[in-house]
Amino acid sequence: MKRTLAAIALLFAFTATASPTRNNDDSCDISVLPAATLLLPYFEVNLHSYTGPTTLFTVTNAGPQEQIAHVTLWTDYAYPVIDFNVYLTGYDTQAINLFDIIARGFIAPDLGTGTDVSNEGDFSTSNARLDLSACAQLAGQLPAAYVTRMQQAFTLGRVPALGTQPACTTVGGIHTNAVGYATIDVVRSCTTRNPSMGGYLTEDILWDNVLLGDYQQIDSAQNYAEGGPMVHVRAIPEGGTASERRNYPGQYEVTFHRTFYSRFQAASNHTFDARQPLPATFAARWIDGTSAGFRTSLKIWREGRTTLNAPCSTYAPQNVAGFLETVIFDEEENPEAVVPTDVICTPIILYPTLPATSMVRSNDQSVFPRPTTGSIGGWIYLNLDNCWEDDYASQNWVITSMRSEGRYSLDQDAFALGNGCSLPVDTSEVTNYYGGAIGPAANVNP
Amino acid sequence: TEDILWDNVLLGDYQQVDATQDYAEGGPMVHIRAVSEGGMASERRNNPTAYEVTFHRTFYSRFLSGPDQTFDARQPLPALFVAHWINGTQAAFQTSFKIWREGRTSVNAPCSGYVQMDAGSSIVENILFDEEENPEGAAPIEVITPITKLFALPATSLVPLTDRTLFPRPTTGAVAGWMYINLDYNQSDDYASQGWVITSMRSQGKYSVDQDAFALGNGCTPPVGMTEVVTFNGGVLGPAANVNP
Numbered sequence: 001m002k003r004t005l006a007a008i009a010l011l012f013a014f015t016a017t018a019s020p021t022r023n024n025d026d027s028c029d030i031s032v033l034p035a036a037t038l039l040l041p042y043f044e045v046n047l048h049s050y051t052g053p054t055t056l057f058t059v060t061n062a063g064p065q066e067q068i069a070h071v072t073l074w075t076d077y078a079y080p081v082i083d084f085n086v087y088l089t090g091y092d093t094q095a096i097n098l099f100d101i102i103a104r105g106f107i108a109p110d111l112g113t114g115t116d117v118s119n120e121g122d123f124s125t126s127n128a129r130l131d132l133s134a135c136a137q138l139a140g141q142l143p144a145a146y147v148t149r150m151q152q153a154f155t156l157g158r159v160p161a162l163g164t165q166p167a168c169t170t171v172g173g174i175h176t177n178a179v180g181y182a183t184i185d186v187v188r189s190c191t192t193r194n195p196s197m198g199g200y201l202t203e204d205i206l207w208d209n210v211l212l213g214d215y216q217q218i219d220s221a222q223n224y225a226e227g228g229p230m231v232h233v234r235a236i237p238e239g240g241t242a243s244e245r246r247n248y249p250g251q252y253e254v255t256f257h258r259t260f261y262s263r264f265q266a267a268s269n270h271t272f273d274a275r276q277p278l279p280a281t282f283a284a285r286w287i288d289g290t291s292a293g294f295r296t297s298l299k300i301w302r303e304g305r306t307t308l309n310a311p312c313s314t315y316a317p318q319n320v321a322g323f324l325e326t327v328i329f330d331e332e333e334n335p336e337a338v339v340p341t342d343v344i345c346t347p348i349i350l351y352p353t354l355p356a357t358s359m360v361r362s363n364d365q366s367v368f369p370r371p372t373t374g375s376i377g378g379w380i381y382l383n384l385d386n387c388w389e390d391d392y393a394s395q396n397w398v399i400t401s402m403r404s405e406g407r408y409s410l411d412q413d414a415f416a417l418g419n420g421c422s423l424p425v426d427t428s429e430v431t432n433y434y435g436g437a438i439g440p441a442a443n444v445n446p
Numbered sequence: 447t448e449d450i451l452w453d454n455v456l457l458g459d460y461q462q463v464d465a466t467q468d469y470a471e472g473g474p475m476v477h478i479r480a481v482s483e484g485g486m487a488s489e490r491r492n493n494p495t496a497y498e499v500t501f502h503r504t505f506y507s508r509f510l511s512g513p514d515q516t517f518d519a520r521q522p523l524p525a526l527f528v529a530h531w532i533n534g535t536q537a538a539f540q541t542s543f544k545i546w547r548e549g550r551t552s553v554n555a556p557c558s559g560y561v562q563m564d565a566g567s568s569i570v571e572n573i574l575f576d577e578e579e580n581p582e583g584a585a586p587i588e589v590i591t592p593i594t595k596l597f598a599l600p601a602t603s604l605v606p607l608t609d610r611t612l613f614p615r616p617t618t619g620a621v622a623g624w625m626y627i628n629l630d631y632n633q634s635d636d637y638a639s640q641g642w643v644i645t646s647m648r649s650q651g652k653y654s655v656d657q658d659a660f661a662l663g664n665g666c667t668p669p670v671g672m673t674e675v676v677t678f679n680g681g682v683l684g685p686a687a688n689v690n691p
Contacts, residue, residue: 022501023666023689024664024688032659032660032661033662033664033685058530060624062662062684093622121575121580121581122579123581210684224653228473229658232660237688407652408463410655415457415474
């Protein structure tokens with residue numbers, strides 16, 4: 001299937017006559033532009049000390065109308081642990097420290113957010129499409145049972161039963177610090193659902209590209225800070241409500257073959273969320289060693305494979321999956337590669353594997369090849385697709401995190417070699433005699 | 447017209463390290479793609495349909511002329527940005543902006559042209575919001591072509607948030623918020639001039655991060671005039687419309 005699609009893509013490349021677009025919303029490319037969904041690919045929080053690593057993020061509403069931002073915190077097995085709403089007036093900005101939420105159980109101290117407590121600026125306006133009936137004062141302090149559940153989920157990989165939510169002992173990995181990722185969506189009401197639940201993607205979400213987000217990860221004890229923009233996932237086309245988009249499909253035509261949240265939607269309507277899909281192939285710089293103590297880690301987010309209302313037993317096998325290939329280049333262009341010894345779909349479950357989110361050292365030989373030339377720098381090619389025999393490459397995001405001398409640190413997004421609409425890419429000629437050349441994806445996406 | 451190529455293959459990143467000040471910051475460079483890509487100069491001149499450039503102007507347009515004005519095919523950069531800021535408190539937060547602006551000299555410009563054109567051109571507007579959405583706006587008193595009064599910035603600069611010659615002051619005592627910046631240097635012409643902004647935040651003399659500011663449109667977005675924050679009949683501040691003419 002993949003090779004047939006590749007041949008078709010080549011045909012399109014030579015015969016395409018469509019003009020390049022100038023519009024903001026006509027691309028699969030991810031840019032730092034106002035978006036309908038934000039992704040924080042990786043967070044880490046020391047729950048026992050304020051001086052340990054913590055993650056902060058800020059969400060801004062770039063438009064004049066009030067909005068509701070729905071935040072979902074997921075484990076590294078893509079299990080949705082907790083979700084909450086943040087009310088934003090026009091041009092509002094809200095900072096969140098995940099230590100406050102996970103360690104202390106407090107969202108947006110001291111007052112939380114809501115129509116009764118959030119200030120409204122002179123140029124902020126109302127939004128008639130929102131249902132604000134449940135948004136008067138949004139949860140400041142969480143009940144103790146929720147806090148316990150969060151802490152166990154993010155550190156021990158298990159959750160006790162709570163309300164209608166059953167217990168589960170395989171929701172995540174075991175970590176010293178709380179590890180996970182976050183998604184933030186514009187929604188029309190202060191909903192109690194999250195993307196993995198029925199109704200969220202068909203009734204709750206909106207399609208206004210107005211959110212801006214950035215994060216910082218700070219560790220006072222280790223003396224570093226790093227940060228950058230979140231992943232800005234735009235709705236294309238934007239606008240409208242769920243009913244308007246259902247009633248006027250021609251006006252709100254989604255041309256993506258699949259979207260950011262497709263896995264939670266029925267096959268008959270799996271692009272309704274209209275969010276841009278994320279790419280699968282990346283190039284990331286690395287530098288490691290020397291007397292300066294250089295070290296590179298990659299913060300890697302990967303699309304889970306569990307679907308709507310997934311049972312407990314599916315999170316571990318579905319959301320910790322293999323990937324197609326990593327190739328490390330040194331500064332003399334010498335490549336070393338890692339591929340699974342056997343490719344079995346669906347999904348690739350043989351060594352090596354990565355969960356839905358992780359931070360991995362570039363010298364971790366269980367994941368990345370080792371440069372054999374003694375080189376201290378270069379770049380890594382990553383093909384994070386979790387199954388090469390299907391129609392679409394799975395979604396991913398990579399952040400390169402570099403540190404030095406115990407005091408210098410910075411994060412930057414890795415470079416995508418295509419976008420979420422690019423065709424799946426097979427193993428390269430570095431590891432496969434018949435493989436293709438590593439390089440940027442072709443321009444035209446079928 | 448002869449030397450450049452159009453292959454989208456380069457990846458770049460930067461780091462700025464200051465051992466005496468004990469900080470490091472960095473990020474990706476601005477990646478400007480050739481659209482459409484490929485071919486050589488002669489091939490692109492001989493087959494204009496195969497290498498159609500639909501931009502009205504490009505990154506290097508000011509160095510090109512006539513029918514070749516978009517020959518480089520590089521994406522133009524935007525003029526409107528939003529940048530997060532935080533300043534003060536015991537943690538000694540400070541925010542600066544690394545601002546790049548398109549020069550105005552053209553090909554083979556004389557020496558005198560650089561001071562006149564690129565040493566400092568004004569911007570349309572800055573608006574500072576605090577965390578309660580209270581805005582403080584700043585704009586030149588008069589708009590003439592080119593804008594030559596107040597808020598002049600050169601082609602590249604590192605400007606602290608607290609620079610009152612450029613940025614408004616939060617009057618509410620707020621320590622954080624966001625800044626709207628319209629870097630266009632002439633709101634009366636057809637295209638907004640190109641800019642790029644990096645937000646650089648530091649704290650406690652040891653923590654530092656850089657991140658690209660958020661663009662509210664792209665390089666094809668029409669020019670935006672002053673907003674209702676600073677002028678009675680001004681437009682509404684927000685993301686640019688999707689469709690660019």
